[in-house]
Amino acid sequence: MKSAFLASIAFCAVLALAGGTARAASPRQFTVAGTNVRLDIDAAAFHTGPDPIVAWAKRSAEIVAGYYGMFPTRDLHIQVVPQAGDGVRSGKTWGHNGGFIRLQVGRDVTDTQLQNDWVLVHEMTHLALPEVGEDHAWLSEGLAVYVEGVARVQAGNRTQPDVWSEEIRSMPRGLPEPGDRGLDHTHTWGRTYWGGAMFCLLADVDIRRRTQNRFGLQDAVRAITRASGGLASEWPIERVLKTGDAAVGTTVLEELYDQMRDAAVTPDLMALWRKLGVEPDGSSVRLSDDAPLAGIRQSIMRAPVSKS
Ligand SMILES: [Zn+2]
Numbered sequence: 296m297k298s299a300f301l302a303s304i305a306f307c308a309v310l311a312l313a314g315g316t317a318r319a320a321s322p323r324q325f326t327v328a329g330t331n332v333r334l335d336i337d338a339a340a341f342h343t344g345p346d347p348i349v350a351w352a353k354r355s356a357e358i359v360a361g362y363y364g365m366f367p368t369r370d371l372h373i374q375v376v377p378q379a380g381d382g383v384r385s386g387k388t389w390g391h392n393g394g395f396i397r398l399q400v401g402r403d404v405t406d407t408q409l410q411n412d413w414v415l416v417h418e419m420t421h422l423a424l425p426e427v428g429e430d431h432a433w434l435s436e437g438l439a440v441y442v443e444g445v446a447r448v449q450a451g452n453r454t455q456p457d458v459w460s461e462e463i464r465s466m467p468r469g470l471p472e473p474g475d476r477g478l479d480h481t482h483t484w485g486r487t488y489w490g491g492a493m494f495c496l497l498a499d500v501d502i503r504r505r506t507q508n509r510f511g512l513q514d515a516v517r518a519i520t521r522a523s524g525g526l527a528s529e530w531p532i533e534r535v536l537k538t539g540d541a542a543v544g545t546t547v548l549e550e551l552y553d554q555m556r557d558a559a560v561t562p563d564l565m566a567l568w569r570k571l572g573v574e575p576d577g578s579s580v581r582l583s584d585d586a587p588l589a590g591i592r593q594s595i596m597r598a599p600v601s602k603s
Pocket residue numbers: 301302307417418421435436439
């Protein structure tokens with residue numbers, strides 16, 4: 296059952312049944328960042344025609360390859376299943392046979408919806424982490440949520456204020472509620488997706504603090520992907536975190552996991568965002584370069600130039 300569970304929770308994996316057959320799909324083949332992509336799409340099924348959908352797959356793969364310094368798999372098979380309505384509806388990812396992603400996309404999807412889509416970047420991000428088991432789905436989903444925003448900002452596909460406002464709005468849903476028993480034992484939607492993303496934000500900031508901003512979570516996860524080969528492998532979470540820590544010369548990931556795995560930890564998120572120079576401003580945010588950790592905020596969102 297390798298990795299089938301990954302997307303079986305909540306928003307990244309709900310497979311709608313209506314109209315869900317990929318009839319007469321004609322494959323498109325292309326290469327992105329050295330990865331051979333096969334995209335199965337019924338060319339007549341979408342009002343936009345197939346080209347914007349092919350462009351969306353390429354763009355998403357480039358965004359993920361930019362963040363990881365490589366696309367996580369050498370080959371990738373994407374199946375686009377048409378649905379009634381518009382928008383990108385859901386996705387599901389498997390690690391076997393090089394990587395397989397099935398997407399449910401509305402027949403009336405617009406180019407703007409494809410330009411602004413998060414689902415495919417989220418699904419592709421799952422390919423970069425080894426299978427870590429259902430108790431640790433918070434790590435795979437949390438990384439996918441966190442990396443999606445950062446990677447898209449780094450690629451110019453999303454704005455910083457948009458990502459920080461979403462975090463301020465949604466990350467508190469990842470905080471423990473009464474009765475919480477830690478990330479490994481509390482498999483609610485909020486703790487899995489946003490609790491996991493909170494772990495990633497805390498880790499990113501702390502790695503950068505302890506390394507005088509020489510390294511961040513991005514360097515740690517790049518090393519994890521290179522060493523493991525991504526979702527096709529099955530690794531204990533301890534090995535994943537140790538590999539990431541070793542790459543950046545800290546023990547941040549292992550320490551944070553020790554604190555949060557079995558206990559309800561409630562960090563002061565608003566205080567952290569203020570230190571990073573993120574101030575709520577109506578429905579958006581104001582970014583301040585005078586805040587004590589503003590340099591860390593800028594580094595998180597800046598695409599690495601030549602780092603490994
Ligand atoms: Zn997911």
